[in-house]
Amino acid sequence: MRLSYRIFLGFFLLVGLATFFVLRIFMQEVRPGVRQGMEVALVDTANLLAEIAAPELKAGTLDKGPFAGAVRRFSERTFSARIWDVDHHKAGFRVHVMDSKGVVLFDSEARDQGQDFSTWNDVYRTLRGQYGARSTRSDPKDETTSLMHVAAPIMDGPKIIGVLSVAVPTGSVVPFARRSQQRVFRASLLIMGVALLLGLGLSFALTRSVEKLRDYATEVSLGRRAVLPKLIGGELSDLGRALETMREKLEGRQYVERYVHTLTHEMKSPLSAIHGAAELLQEDMPDADRQRFLSNIREQEERLQRLVHRMLDLASVEQRQGLQQASRVSLAALTESVLEALHPRLALRNLKVRTAVPADAFTYGESFLLEQALGNLLDNALEFAEAGSTLQISTETSAGFHTLAIRDSGPGIPDYALEKIFDPFYSLPRPDTGKKSTGLGLSFVRQVAELHGGSIHVGNVQGGCEARLVLPMG
Numbered sequence: 001m002r003l004s005y006r007i008f009l010g011f012f013l014l015v016g017l018a019t020f021f022v023l024r025i026f027m028q029e030v031r032p033g034v035r036q037g038m039e040v041a042l043v044d045t046a047n048l049l050a051e052i053a054a055p056e057l058k059a060g061t062l063d064k065g066p067f068a069g070a071v072r073r074f075s076e077r078t079f080s081a082r083i084w085d086v087d088h089h090k091a092g093f094r095v096h097v098m099d100s101k102g103v104v105l106f107d108s109e110a111r112d113q114g115q116d117f118s119t120w121n122d123v124y125r126t127l128r129g130q131y132g133a134r135s136t137r138s139d140p141k142d143e144t145t146s147l148m149h150v151a152a153p154i155m156d157g158p159k160i161i162g163v164l165s166v167a168v169p170t171g172s173v174v175p176f177a178r179r180s181q182q183r184v185f186r187a188s189l190l191i192m193g194v195a196l197l198l199g200l201g202l203s204f205a206l207t208r209s210v211e212k213l214r215d216y217a218t219e220v221s222l223g224r225r226a227v228l229p230k231l232i233g234g235e236l237s238d239l240g241r242a243l244e245t246m247r248e249k250l251e252g253r254q255y256v257e258r259y260v261h262t263l264t265h266e267m268k269s270p271l272s273a274i275h276g277a278a279e280l281l282q283e284d285m286p287d288a289d290r291q292r293f294l295s296n297i298r299e300q301e302e303r304l305q306r307l308v309h310r311m312l313d314l315a316s317v318e319q320r321q322g323l324q325q326a327s328r329v330s331l332a333a334l335t336e337s338v339l340e341a342l343h344p345r346l347a348l349r350n351l352k353v354r355t356a357v358p359a360d361a362f363t364y365g366e367s368f369l370l371e372q373a374l375g376n377l378l379d380n381a382l383e384f385a386e387a388g389s390t391l392q393i394s395t396e397t398s399a400g401f402h403t404l405a406i407r408d409s410g411p412g413i414p415d416y417a418l419e420k421i422f423d424p425f426y427s428l429p430r431p432d433t434g435k436k437s438t439g440l441g442l443s444f445v446r447q448v449a450e451l452h453g454g455s456i457h458v459g460n461v462q463g464g465c466e467a468r469l470v471l472p473m474g
Helices: 003-059 066-076 121-127 170-221 235-281 287-318 331-348 367-384 441-451
Strands: 078-083 086-090 094-099 104-107 132-137 146-156 159-169 327-330 352-356 362-365 390-398 401-407 455-461 464-472
Touching: 003 066, 003 094, 003 146, 003 159, 121 132, 121 146, 121 159, 146 170, 235 287, 327 331, 327 367, 331 352, 331 367, 331 390, 331 401, 362 367, 362 464, 367 390, 367 401, 367 441, 367 464, 441 455, 441 464
Parallel strands: 352 390
Antiparallel strands: 078 086, 094 104, 094 159, 132 146, 146 159, 327 362, 390 401, 401 464, 455 464
């Protein structure tokens, strides 16, 4: 299972379980909580009515006095009240008044007068100066048939002369409890939805950084140029920097080992030639032979210098992961600058150059590196082109890239060499002299092109060879 799925499921299960248990506890407590609030209101109501009924109970006129009339009129009264989307039109409570022995003197529904309620918990406890309340179901199996009774003492000074009990069906608060449960349930669904989105965002942020590190490590392992991605702070950033440091150290060591071995191999031939010529020069020989051997030493020394310089240039580019002093570069100005530097060599071989580079063709990069890359391509074209021929430089633009094409009229590249021309130190003999170059020019051009987000392609065309340097528009 992917890491993102694991993080998401773990986060969602944690939040989901927490929400479930909180919701379950609330659902279990909401109805008792509503009933407790209702009981508080009944306590206040019972005590208020007990104070109102006390004078009439002492006077013995309770059943026919103003108190009884008011309670009966209240029981018959209709009103309009909308409480939390629940309509309330008629009084829901019932009133009993008992004497000091628990015998019912008054019933708001006129059904229980004369009955002995002294054993009922609410009446029994109240007559003894305690808080009296009880709940009774008319149907033991149906909680909606339950009645809550709360009693209050009727006092004559410090003496209890009777009990007033108020009864309310608990079913009257069920709509409010159910509404609260529904609202809490909807809120819980909303919380779960938000938790889902947060879980998705969190898992995406974490796994995206891990995936970036994975892709970065993959690119490094394949030997490609890779830049450490931006990561969220904390341990992942520390891990990224540690990987970058490790990569630099490993690449530096491998790079030195590889190029020291290659450079040693490439230097053997010119050093052997110099050594042989030096030994021969120690002997007596005609001046013409001496000059030939001295010329050979100078030629091999120049070859070594070119090899070292090209190696240094290539090494400086290969070790870089990004541009350093980039700016907007005109391809027309770049081409003109390189051609001006090569003018003496072009004139020496009587080569003409036909350019078609528009003035509005720009790229973004390091002018110095681009000039070196283009110089390498033109240098190859110059050496392989037939004397007196024409070099063609043109530009194509497509899909956000400029393609700078350099075409010569030389013999082209042999089929066996097409896949090797970008390998370091691989070189083909020049048609005029039969000599080889350092074999680092095209490798350098490829590194520069990739550093700028482009590419280089070299292949045969009718009548010669063409190099196509692709660079992003700037």
